[in-house]
Amino acid sequence: MVKGVRFRELRDIGDPVALAQAYERAGADEIVFLDISASIEERRTLLDVVRRTAEALFIPLTVGGGVRTADDIAAALRAGADKVSMNSAAVADVNLLTEAADRFGAQCVVASIDARREGDGWRAYTHGGSRATPLDALEWAECCTARGAGEILLTSIDRDGSREGYDLGLTRAVVERVSVPVVASGGAGGVADVVDVLRDGKADAALVAGIVHDGVCTVAEIKTGMANAGLRVRGT
Amino acid sequence: MRITVFDYGAGNLHSLVKALAGAGRDIRVEPDPAAAARTDLLVLPGVGSFASAAARLVPGRDAMRRALADGVPCLGICLGMQLMFDASDEGPGAGLGIFPGRVRRLRARRVPQIGWNDVTDATDPLFARAALRQAYYANSFVCAPDDPRAVIAWSAHETDRFPAAVRAGRVLGVQFHPEKSSEPGVCLIHEFVREEAA
Numbered sequence: 001m002v003k004g005v006r007f008r009e010l011r012d013i014g015d016p017v018a019l020a021q022a023y024e025r026a027g028a029d030e031i032v033f034l035d036i037s038a039s040i041e042e043r044r045t046l047l048d049v050v051r052r053t054a055e056a057l058f059i060p061l062t063v064g065g066g067v068r069t070a071d072d073i074a075a076a077l078r079a080g081a082d083k084v085s086m087n088s089a090a091v092a093d094v095n096l097l098t099e100a101a102d103r104f105g106a107q108c109v110v111a112s113i114d115a116r117r118e119g120d121g122w123r124a125y126t127h128g129g130s131r132a133t134p135l136d137a138l139e140w141a142e143c144c145t146a147r148g149a150g151e152i153l154l155t156s157i158d159r160d161g162s163r164e165g166y167d168l169g170l171t172r173a174v175v176e177r178v179s180v181p182v183v184a185s186g187g188a189g190g191v192a193d194v195v196d197v198l199r200d201g202k203a204d205a206a207l208v209a210g211i212v213h214d215g216v217c218t219v220a221e222i223k224t225g226m227a228n229a230g231l232r233v234r235g236t
Numbered sequence: 237m238r239i240t241v242f243d244y245g246a247g248n249l250h251s252l253v254k255a256l257a258g259a260g261r262d263i264r265v266e267p268d269p270a271a272a273a274r275t276d277l278l279v280l281p282g283v284g285s286f287a288s289a290a291a292r293l294v295p296g297r298d299a300m301r302r303a304l305a306d307g308v309p310c311l312g313i314c315l316g317m318q319l320m321f322d323a324s325d326e327g328p329g330a331g332l333g334i335f336p337g338r339v340r341r342l343r344a345r346r347v348p349q350i351g352w353n354d355v356t357d358a359t360d361p362l363f364a365r366a367a368l369r370q371a372y373y374a375n376s377f378v379c380a381p382d383d384p385r386a387v388i389a390w391s392a393h394e395t396d397r398f399p400a401a402v403r404a405g406r407v408l409g410v411q412f413h414p415e416k417s418s419e420p421g422v423c424l425i426h427e428f429v430r431e432e433a434a
Binding site: 024029051054055056057058059060077078079080081082083105106107108150151179180181204205234235 | 248250251254255283284285345346347348350351352369370372374375376413415416417418419421422
């Protein structure tokens with residue numbers, strides 16, 4: 001079981017390098033940098049942050065935001081990212097996933113899927129959840145893995161920022177559909193929600209952001225809660 | 237002590253170089269395999285595919301084999317461990333052949349394996365000294381040594397049990413990424429370097 005700490009809009013959280021190191025010391029298993037609004041200038045800043053973080057961090061680092069081409073992926077990997085996540089660019093051209101997997105290996109290709117509930121299913125969105133696609137989120141997840149993605153970063157738009165808990169139905173549906181690790185994101189309000197999405201949602205990993213940035217709970221408390229619930233936790 | 241990281245050109249060596257750093261150590265990243273072999277300790281990192289790395293290895297393969305036979309310590313990580321074997325099902329090309337055997341695909345539903353996994357049945361004291369019981373993996377292929385006595389630690393992905401680490405004297409191969417396995421992983425690297433520097 002792994003758990004990541006997600007960074008959104010890097011400018012809002014102080015020194016991301018120091019914070020990433022602090023989360024590693026607290027027991028986080030992975031760090032995710034994601035800047036959904038990244039302009040070209042902001043991307044340069046992001047890569048600089050990635051470079052400085054990679055030299056100080058000894059857990060995996062996933063980077064996403066503004067990735068358009070395979071060369072963008074190469075730049076992020078060179079800067080020190082272990083994995084690169086992409087959403088809008090993959091929807092625009094799914095061949096990007098295949099090209100990235102061929103060039104860099106499927107283990108570093110993360111398909112980021114933002115899904116919103118619609119009727120009995122879920123629809124995939126791009127551009128930070130603002131633009132609907134014609135894609136069914138479950139079919140899209142399957143397609144991404146068939147085309148080269150080695151991991152799915154699955155965000156529930158309905159739950160993101162709500163602190164009402166992860167969308168367990170969405171998570172479980174995607175986990176049952178694909179044969180790559182699924183990282184659940186969006187909605188964590190506390191330790192119990194993380195336990196729920198790993199145990200009942202069957203996610204391979206859970207991402208948290210706001211609850212640890214804002215001090216609702218600590219990474220250590222989450223891991224203790226997971227261990228108490230009988231989930232496998234690193235370091236025990 | 238000069239530590240040389242052979243760079244196959246596949247990128248991201250930041251964490252590894254940082255993890256190797258220490259007092260009195262001169263860390264070099266060297267793209268030329270023949271030049272890389274002239275060192276006090278060789279590191280084969282874990283990024284890329286077997287075929288492309290084996291192709292990059294060709295001009296210095298003999299020099300590297302000789303250096304290792306002469307007792308130069310070597311740490312191979314992930315693909316770097318796989319390069320210590322004869323050949324791989326992933327693609328064409330010759331490895332260093334330090335460990336007789338082949339590299340095969342993981343037999344599991346979820347491939348690649350990406351994430352933390354338990355490391356068990358460790359027989360080498362390095363693992364106890366580093367307190368390494370879990371490690372971070374990112375791999376689709378694993379090593380199958382002809383002689384299972386080379387294996388010094390194991391892991392299992394789904395039902396497929398595979399070597400987490402192999403060792404032959406001063407040559408150590410690890411399938412996981414110690415430089416991404418937080419403090420115990422970095423500690424394992426330091427313990428190995430310290431042991432081989434002595």
